[in-house]
Amino acid sequence: MKVLVIGAGLVGLALAFRLRQQGAEVAVVDPEPPGEGGASFGNAGAISSTSVVPLAMPGLLKQVPRMLLDPAAPLHIPARYWLRAAPWLLRFVAAARPATVARAAAALDQLQKLALEQHLALARDIGAPELIATNGNLYVYRDEAQLAKDKAGFELRRSYGARVEILDRAGIDALEPQIGPAYRIGVFFPDHGHCASPARYGRAVAEALLRAGGEIRRDRIRALTVEGGRVTGAQGEAQHHAADEVVVAAGAWSARLLAPLGYRIPLETQRGYHVNLPASGLSLSRPITPADRKVFITPMEGAVRVAGTVEIAGLDAAPNEARARLLYDDLAAIFPEARTEGASGFWMGHRPCLPDSVPVIGPARRIGGLWFAFGHGHLGLTGSAPTAQMLAPAILGRPANQEFTPFAAERFA
Ligand SMILES: Cc1cc2nc3c(=O)[nH]c(=O)nc-3n(C[C@H](O)[C@H](O)[C@H](O)COP(=O)(O)OP(=O)(O)OC[C@H]3O[C@@H](n4cnc5c(N)ncnc54)[C@H](O)[C@@H]3O)c2cc1C
Numbered sequence: 254m255k256v257l258v259i260g261a262g263l264v265g266l267a268l269a270f271r272l273r274q275q276g277a278e279v280a281v282v283d284p285e286p287p288g289e290g291g292a293s294f295g296n297a298g299a300i301s302s303t304s305v306v307p308l309a310m311p312g313l314l315k316q317v318p319r320m321l322l323d324p325a326a327p328l329h330i331p332a333r334y335w336l337r338a339a340p341w342l343l344r345f346v347a348a349a350r351p352a353t354v355a356r357a358a359a360a361l362d363q364l365q366k367l368a369l370e371q372h373l374a375l376a377r378d379i380g381a382p383e384l385i386a387t388n389g390n391l392y393v394y395r396d397e398a399q400l401a402k403d404k405a406g407f408e409l410r411r412s413y414g415a416r417v418e419i420l421d422r423a424g425i426d427a428l429e430p431q432i433g434p435a436y437r438i439g440v441f442f443p444d445h446g447h448c449a450s451p452a453r454y455g456r457a458v459a460e461a462l463l464r465a466g467g468e469i470r471r472d473r474i475r476a477l478t479v480e481g482g483r484v485t486g487a488q489g490e491a492q493h494h495a496a497d498e499v500v501v502a503a504g505a506w507s508a509r510l511l512a513p514l515g516y517r518i519p520l521e522t523q524r525g526y527h528v529n530l531p532a533s534g535l536s537l538s539r540p541i542t543p544a545d546r547k548v549f550i551t552p553m554e555g556a557v558r559v560a561g562t563v564e565i566a567g568l569d570a571a572p573n574e575a576r577a578r579l580l581y582d583d584l585a586a587i588f589p590e591a592r593t594e595g596a597s598g599f600w601m602g603h604r605p606c607l608p609d610s611v612p613v614i615g616p617a618r619r620i621g622g623l624w625f626a627f628g629h630g631h632l633g634l635t636g637s638a639p640t641a642q643m644l645a646p647a648i649l650g651r652p653a654n655q656e657f658t659p660f661a662a663e664r665f666a
Pocket residue numbers: 259260261262263264265282283284285288289290291292293294295296297298299300301472473474475502503504505506510524525526527549560561601602603604605626627628629630631632633634635636
């Protein structure tokens with residue numbers, strides 16, 4: 254069976270690798286080098302297995318109007334993009350309904366429950382086990398009032414069996430003593446992990462895929478080709494890529510590829526930024542998130558990475574350096590002593606976001622041989638290995654032991 258995977262982000266690469274391991278003839282196609290063209294290259298590295306709480310929660314929605322008026326808030330939508338963003342935002346608000354939140358949490362739990370184990374297995378199978386660390390993630394809060402805003406989320410996680418440990422300042426010091434005194438309460442997720450280099454992870458999966466006999470092609474897909482209700486491949490700028498099965502795993506660009514086939518999928522990019530600090534003076538063991546700043550500070554190979562901010566401004570606008578610079582304020586708030594000399598340039602990536610925070614995974618119901626694997630939003634590193642594990646057997650026609658309905662594209666019809 255010939256499978257074409259469109260998109261060499263971590264979702265596409267992990268899936269291609271698992272498909273190849275299970276006997277498929279696989280090619281991944283992307284105009285950029287594997288793992289470098291999208292969000293997978295520069296994310297914050299957190300593997301947040303118990304993050305079953307969708308973004309659209311009533312508590313967060315209450316904070317949105319204030320955020321929109323504050324250019325330094327964690328969420329920013331430039332005024333020129335308000336009209337374009339409005340339909341997506343309306344769906345986002347609607348997704349905060351209790352029944353939708355409950356459905357989303359169940360789907361995210363189904364996908365991510367074993368994420369850390371699945372990443373450990375993937376890293377081992379590609380010969381790079383050192384890439385995945387299992388030291389948990391730590392969120393920190395200034396006071397009880399701030400903590401109270403996230404309580405509903407913690408309860409939701411706990412209802413799915415997550416361990417959520419509340420720490421006092423002594424507990425924070427025992428894990429990460431360099432955290433500044435303003436943060437008095439910690440919430441520790443011992444079942445989370447992190448990736449020490451998302452870029453090297455992507456490259457290592459790609460190399461393992463090539464070693465196993467898979468193919469990586471450099472081309473930009475312009476259109477999927479369909480005959481008699483069945484996909485026949487994809488037309489790139491350089492050539493036609495014939496295939497029996499085609500997987501759209503093009504991150505935030507996926508909806509554009511599907512629109513000509515009649516799919517209207519509300520996929521919006523939430524742009525985020527990072528900066529790497531090679532001489533920060535910080536010695537950290539795990540990703541740390543100051544909850545008021547919604548930013549991740551993660552120990553990575555050779556640098557501490559500060560990653561975060563959400564900017565809804567579309568796929569085509571240039572990066573906004575003023576937004577990226579806020580990462581320095583976020584860092585100073587929690588680590589007043591951190592040093593920034595030798596910092597990398599700012600990087601921007603596109604989180605592929607659906608209003609209910611649940612990715613689209615599984616078969617296209619209307620077109621034979623077409624599969625979806627996109628829309629993992631803020632959790633696409635976490636969800637990549639699980640998506641591969643879930644989807645590969647289904648594409649190969651084997652018992653998948655998984656229910657795809659919660660992830661179906663048709664839920665937006
Ligand atoms: C600042 C930031 C921090 C984040 N932190 C975390 C985190 O800590 N934990 C976590 O789990 N997730 C995190 N994420 C989210 C995560 O990075 C994404 O959800 C994930 O990388 C999506 O992977 P992907 O493979 O679907 O898409 P991408 O990595 O974006 O890859 C898509 C690929 O498709 C290719 N492509 C696009 N159009 C075409 C075309 N026409 N033809 C062929 N190829 C095409 C692109 O070149 C790209 O290589 C973060 C994201 C950002 C931006």
